[in-house]
Amino acid sequence: MFDTLKRATLSAPLSLALLLAGQAAQADLPGMRGTQHFGFTVPDRQAAVDFFVEVIGCEAFFTIGPFGPFDDDWMGVNLDVHPEATIPAAHLVRCGNGTNLEIFEYTAPDQRTEQPRNSDIGGHHIAFYVDDMDSAVAYLEQHDVEVLGEPKTFTEGPMEGLTWVYFMAPWGMQLELVSSPHGMGYEADTASRLWDPRH
16 A cells, blocks of 8 residues: 555655545544534523524524533543533534534533633634625624634635634634635645535
């Protein structure tokens, strides 16, 4: 296998060699279809759901919970949290043609309350695709949502053609708008495509 990849690297364009290397390293989780949900914890579950529904335009589906407190270490064994942690509720919402969001509220004796930044281990953000970046930014600003800087567009490399800007949820979570109406640069090098909510 490694000899084949070495020959491919010497005889094919770099992008093809990287594609072959990615295929060789691909794992086979049995029956894996894709991402079903993305879960995160917020300080006020209802305020978060209201923001995603009333400002972003997501659809709320249902609520589960409460979970705990338990007399044993169920929380530690199953969720790797403090044994006395509880989940008052979690809400499931969906935003357009995308994966589901599972919005948790927790209590725990050792709970950290600071929101991680992107530079922190465990830092994260959710990006929403929009068709018109200027209109989307203006809409957020009209709803008193903090937008970080101005939209920026990649002009070279695999993300060429992608415009992006970060914005902040009211509780400090980092979110992002992205738009690439004419595609991205990497598409010239491979027939494979990143998932796109337009498709």
